[in-house]
Amino acid sequence: MELTLLGTGAPDGLPRPACPCAVCAAARGPHARAATALLVDGVQLLDLTPGAALAAARAGQTLGGVRQVLLSHPHDGPSVELPPGLPSAGRAADGRVLTLLSGHRVRAVPMDAPGTGYEVTAPDGERLLYLPPGGAPAGVEPERDPPPPYDVVVADVVGRPDAVARLRAVGAAGPATDIVAAHLGHDVPQGPELERRLAAAGARAVPDGTTFTAGAYRPGPEVPRRTLVTGGARSGKSVEAERRLAAFPGVVYVATGGGRDGDPEWAERVRAHRDRRPASWLTRETCDLVPLLADDGPPLLIDCLSLWLTDAMDRVDAWDDAAWDGGGRKALHARTAELVEGVRATRRTVVAVTNEVGSGVVPATASVRRYRDELGRLNAAFAAECEHLLLVVAGQALPLRG
Template sequence: MELTLLGTGAPDGLPRPACPCAACATAVGGRARAATALLLDGTLLLDLTPGAVFAAARAGHSLTGVTQVLLTHPHDGPAVELPPGLPAAARIPDGRVLSLLGGHRVRAVPMDSPGTGYDVTSPEGERLLYLPPGGSPSGLADGSPHTYDMVVADVLGRPDALARLRGAGAIGPTTDIVAVHLDHDVPPGPELDRRLAAAGARAVPDGTTLVVGAFPIYGAPPDLPRRTLVLGGARSGKSVEAERRLEAFPEVVYVATGGTREGDPEWASRVGLHRDRRPGAWRTEETCDLVPLLEEDDGPALLIDCLSLWLTDAMDQVGAWDDAKWAADGERALRALVTELVAAVRATRRTVVAVSNEVGSGVVPATASGRRFRDELGRLNAAFAGECEHVLLVVAGQALVLRG
């Protein structure tokens, strides 16, 4: 089954008309995107957008062979004037199946928001799932598990849709995930590619033709790193970046190393903000005992936030704040705890995203214990990063790739 993406942008396109934002200002030339529309085998058009005829011509195709036009958006008719020669555009009621003359079979997939998704099976058996902007399936297309060869969806707007599909087995290791309905929330270029790769997805330029079911032949799925360390200063956005990297996972255990602090309303407010950001399906464990979690062979992805609080607890355990205890055996005991943690990270089979503070670039702490913590956190960060496939530094909300 051959798929040509006539457009890959949000309904208003990218750049948005008259929008002065930085993302729209840089979305020029090959980075500009028309509203998303898909042409399948030259006969099925999914979504009718302005300039579809010219977009097809630029991609080396014609719409003269189209026998069916289906809409995903929640309206009864086409958003633009129907080009001459095309059949009337329509939507299939949720759950209904349409068999086309060319042998394609199309099932309307119910969404959890207004709009319709389409599960398309080719005459040869390849399967594609196309979801509307802002949409996620409210259930499997036909009530029985199957793995799609390709999923075309609003990856950045609804990463939880990928999590739901992965959890149901509808997305597998070789499923080609193509991001569409791309808007100006994320700058184009490397930042867009990085965000999508974290979800196992990719973007392609308008006019690209892909062969559904041939993904292992012409490329490998984006490599999802098993271990990631996200560094950053205070309020840099490092926790948000770490959470974003796991939004498309069906299950996540959020390991909060800060625990609870009775009678501290400011700390309770911080914890509450974190909890409100997390998807409802994520589970929270408040613990600094990280090694047993890392040693489990099976289990959901782990998000550890954060290593600096783990180190604080470890230094409490060994009496590192007292100069005499530190000199006697505290330093040796702390080294043993760090070595044990790093070894567990090296051997873990679980997906891990850890957060830590990047310190030492500012004012030198006035106390010996403060300088000791700064030094030990620097050593811990370096050792932990050495075992990670992907290391990011977040500055002013911008993620810089240090490794991966």
């Protein structure tokens, strides 16, 4: 199955007309994207966009052999002119199966948002899933005798990473599935930042006009297995960590802060975190991290190490100078060493969040200085066991390693 992405952008393209945002301002040349449209084996066009015939010619293709044009989503604004010789464009009803004379079989897949997805099976058996902007498959459930994973998934990975998670949860997307991001808008800066975010989701982006073959071997993006996200207060650390696992199912969110009775501000923080998480994630409120790291299972998101350290210091009474000198120091270092060893030995995917607290004013008390120093040591030891290290500053994630 030969696939040509005539465009890879959001429905109104990138840059968006008359949009003053920074991403649109920088979306020039290779970073500009026309609205997404996909040509399948030269016989089927998924989504019709302005200038489709010219886009095909630029990609070395022709629309002369197209026998079916399917739309995946409602098209706002003026109607798009149908190039001469193409059949009428329309959306198929959910669940409907269409067969072309070429032998391609198409099934309309229902979405959880306005739009229709299309599952295309080529005559030789390769399988493609094409999803609309802002949409994820509705009612996806494990099957008793499931078909093999899709060879290619073209989806709104940036806007709906949970769509990929749903497919992975039921085996419809596997390690060899080529996940290609489409419908790309101004939510993410183009270039290295887009590539970094997609690589974390096990996906990739391609320029407009790219032709590739479904089922052909290509090395997929290498998803880091252990990642530490650090930064200052309210820098966007937790959002970055959550984003890195949004395309994976069954994530275990490990909240080390627990609850604080009678503190409405803390309760609001916890609520905001919960509201951001996908409904499919499991939450564990615990500081007992070593057993979780030792178990096999889905990815862990640990938020955060600084609160874990607070709990660890509470347990050994490290805030008291006499207790610290009388054995608290040794007990805390043994506990942090056990955690670091657990990270080194774990087979799970782990994303952990921590804080940078040593860059400002020197604390006035010995106990707070002790906490600052111990967190710095913990961060350095934990980071040494991670393949990927990110520093988040003003909402921007800067890769320090990986």
